[in-house]
Amino acid sequence: MSRKVGRFEIIRELGRGAQSVVYLAxxxxxxxxxxxxTLHFARPDAQQNSQLLAEARMVSQLRHPNIVPIFEAAEEQGDLYLVFQLVPGRNLAEHLQTTGALPPARALPIMLAILDAVAHAHAAGIIHRDLKPSNILIDDDAVARVMDFGIAARAEARSTDGGQLTGTPAYMAPEYIAERRSSERSDIFAAGLVLYELLVGRRALAGSDVQQVMRRLISEDIRLPAETIGLLDERLVHLVHRALERDPANRYESAAQMREALDEHLHPSPLGEANDARQSTIDFLLRRMRHKSDFPALSESVSAINRIATAENQSVSQLANTILKDFSLTNKILRMVNSAYYQQAGGGNISTVSRAVVVLGLDAVRSMAITVLLLEHLQNKENADQLKDEFLRANLAGVLARDIGSRVAGRSEGEEAFICAMFHNLGRLLSQYYFPEESAEIRRVLLQRNCAEDAAAQQVLGISFADLGMAIAQTWGFPRQIVNSMRRLPAGSVRRPLGSEDRFRVLAALSNELCGVIAENPSEQQPKELRRIAGRFGEAIAVDEQDLRQAVDRSLEQVAEFARSIRLNLQQTRVGRQLKAWGASQASLVAPPPPADDGLGDSALPELAAVPAAADQAPEAADAVFAGIAGSNDGGARTATLLAGIQDVSNALVSDFRLNDVLRITLETMYRAMGFRRVILCVRDQRSNSMLGRFGFGPDALEVAKRFRFSLVFSPDIFHAALVNGVDILISDTNDPKIAARIPDWFRKAVVAETFVVLPLCIKRSPVAMIYADRARAGEIVISGDDLSLLRTLRNQAVLAIKQSG
Structure with a gap:
């Protein structure tokens, strides 16, 4: 080529890519x-060049010490070229090839500089789109500087595939691969991959098969390898994993927020003279948690439930999926939903989580799930009685906050107040769980010195309960709203809240102080303490003594009903006896005798077992169509669940229903009854004349649903055979030579399943939707004639719902 580009004199080549060459000039x-x-296009396009030049000039306005600036952008003979500041040094990819994995003390400063640069660009409305180690320079002063904010990547993509994909596959965000949707959080995902590489010394997803890498990004959670986790602080591990969440809503909200979290980890804020003791307690507790995984397992479940997006269509499916992963949790929630209290609130005769959400609301079901999860993780401990007391206090605080919050700020905030109040004393609960002897000593100090609880905890543990709870909640990734609600209010009159987050903090404090009045004071002192609390919170919440007394009375009834639904005998707990002393009648507070193991007892609902693998249950026919398929051994349980689901759908159809609600209930019933690995709904898109996956149940169902995308123009495969003929089809083995040729390529790439079911939804013989269900191994789906009839009834109800919705 010419020894000049524009006015610039070429000295030598520095490197090259598929459509670009970098020169020293x-x-x-x-x-x-x-x-x-220089960027070379196979198909020159003046309009494309004009747009890219405009983007490059916008990027050239960025001025930041951690960004390599663009000096100039121009065009020559149909090709674009970008002129950058020359930064002596090498890129991060080359740096890591030499150094290997970096210790956190060296890796995090590099990452902080990268996030500074990305945050600055985001503030200017610029998304990088191709953040990776080779686009990060380490200069001679060891300062990280980010270059190439997506301009070259977009140009190269357009020159090769029409702009469908931009960037490097191994650093692409799942939502971008699946939906071509990029945002600031896509850059955060890439930043998480860079941080992974800094700490591990290699790419998270290596390999030359681009399609396989992209499939894994969509379908697999990226986690640090076990050998690396063993060398890192648990908080740092969580920070990396949060950045790498597949759902962008679960990642950091911004590069600035991720930077703040890393900086806090690298330079923890001092908290006075007790900081060393405080940190020692936290570190010791985290180490103990690694060996006793109950509470971390709880935190992951609660965090997943709390982070569910508020978008109605997706959040209901996400919440139901999260709950349905735990068979025991599902049955216990349905037991609660069908208890006397929730029957009065509009529940009753509900057999699916999806229907429970429709009737009671997403927030109410979320609160139930978290309550049951917390209780389950407190069972079978040596200090179980003390833990049950702590649980009852937490539950009563949540119910009080919901009651008061609903009356003060409206029903929409009641469930948020419940969650915040329930975790207000997480530090005390953790201490009782992991440090039972120290907790007993704290109680002795309280009696001997007559001091505040946090002061006693500070003396014994070196940290207050509030600080302990906040530190662990942050490590677990709890939402800021819950963490903030753990902060103690100053003594004296409480000021009026400044916003919703402040209001939840006040409600959490008020409800927990009310619990203290009930749980810690003899009955003759309770009226005096109630007046004190009314005076303290009167201005902030606008409640008086009578309001608080009525709230307590209503809340005690709910706690008693909840105890009955989970077979917990209040009279066998100290806090339960204190509740009785408040003045409620014994009949309303004492639950029926618990079973011998003091567990949750039997339910009015059938305890449905997951369908066992049917390797030993060969179908009677290899034919794909449902004809004479043998029934399974647990037909009674299947039939009961299918019939209950049919009733759920019928109840929804006679009410003011939403179509997606009915479809979710239908799919969840099939999922629970038949033991499918996943069930997915596909809907016909009129504009593209194609079938598109919408939502479903099972592992990664939402991600897998996005891969169901095929044209309805006829093709001689199984899916078109089912849809065109309106025939229900079961494929027992996708690798059967008689069938294999009729399994389309898009399906084999989208999902790994050796057996599946297709149930078309047709109106006037025209397919409008399709239900797909699968299992992993050939022969695992076995359906009796009776169950097939019930499945078809469910499907027909879904068709009726589609007709009624227009």
Whole structure:
């Protein structure tokens, strides 16, 4: 090529990519060396070049010490070129090839500089789109500097595939691969991959098969390898994993927020003279948790439930999926939903989580799930009685906050207040769980010195309960709203809250102080303490003594009903006896005798077992169509669940229903009854004349649903055979030579399943939707004639719902 690009004199080549070359060059006007990236297009396009030049000039406005600036962008003979500041040094990919994995003390400063640069670009409305180690320079002063904010990547993508994909596959965010949707959080995902590489010394997803890498990004959670986790602080592990969440809503909200979290980890804020003891307690507790995984397992479940997006269509499916992963949790929630209290609230005769959400609301079901999860993780401990007391206090605080919050701020905030109040004393609960002897000593100090609880905890543990709870909640990734609600209010009159987050903090404090009045004071002192609390919170919440007394009375009834639904005998707990002393009648507070193991007892609902693998249950026919398929051994349980689901759908159809609600209930019933690995709904898109996956149940169902995308123009495969003929089809073995040729390529790429079911939904013989269900291994789906009839009834109800919705 010419020894010049524009006015710049080429000195030598520095590197090249598929459609670009980087040169060391000299600017004769300003007498300085620069780096030039030339972009060559197979199909020159003047409009494309004009747009890319405009984007490059916008990027050239960025001025930040951790960004390599663009000096100039221009066009020559149909090709674009970008002129950068020459930064002596090497890129991060080359740096890591030499150094290997970096210790956190060296890796995090590099990452902080990268996030500073990305945050600055985001503030200017610019998304990088191709953040990766080779686009990060480490200069001679060891300062990280980010370059190439997506301009070259977009140009190269357009020159090769029409702009469908932009960037490097191994660093693409799942939502971008699946939906071509990019945002600031896509850059955060890439930043998480860079941080992974810094700490591990290699790519998270290596390999030359681009399609396989992209499939794994969509379908697999990226987690640090076990050998690396063993070397890192648990909080740092969580920070990396949060950045790498597949759902962008679960990642950091911004690069600035991720930077703040890393900086806090690298430079923890001092908290006075007790900081060393405080940190020692936290570190010791985290180490103990690694060996006793109950509470971390709880935190993951609660965090997943709390982070569910508020978008109605997706959040209901996400919540139901999260709950349905735990068979025991599902049955216990349905037991609660069908208890006397929730029957009065509008529940009753509900057999699916999806229907429970429709009737009671997403927030109410979320609160139930978290309550049951917390209780389950407190069972079978040596200090179980004390833990049950702590649980009852937490539950009563949540119910009080919901009651008061609903009356003060409206029903929509009641469930948020419940969650915040329930975890207000997480520190005390953790201490009782992991440090039972120290907790007993704290109680002795309280009696001997007559001091505040946090002061006693500070003396014994070196940290207050509030600080302990906040530190662990942050490590677990709890939402800021819950963490903030753990902060103690100052003594004296409480000021009026400034916003919703402040209001939840006040409600959490008020409800927990009310619990203290009930749980810790003899009955003759309770009226005096109630007046004190009314005076303390009167201005902030606008409640008086009578309001608080009525709230307590209503809340005690709910706690008693909840105890009955989970077979917990209040009279066998100290806090339960204190509740009785408040003045409620014994009949309303004492639950029926618990079973011998003091567990949750039997339910009015059938305890449905997951369908066992049917390797030993060969179908009677290899034919794909449902004809004479043998029934399974647990037909009674299947039939009961299918019939209950049919009733759920019928109840929804006679009410003011939403179509998606009915479809979710239908799919969840099939999922629970038949033991499918996943069930997915596909809907016909009129504009593209194609079938598109919408939502479903089972592992990664939402991600897998996005891969169901095929044209309805006829093709001789199984899916078109089912849809065109309106025939229900079961494929027992996708690798059967008689069937294999009729399994389309898009399906084999989208999902790994050796057996599946297709149930078309047709109106006037025209397919409008499709239900797909699968299992992993050939022969695992076995359906009796009776169950097939019930499945078809469910499907027909879904068709009726589609007709009624227009």
């Amino acid at each position: 000299r600017d004769p006007h300003l007498q300085r060396q620069v780096a030039i990236k």
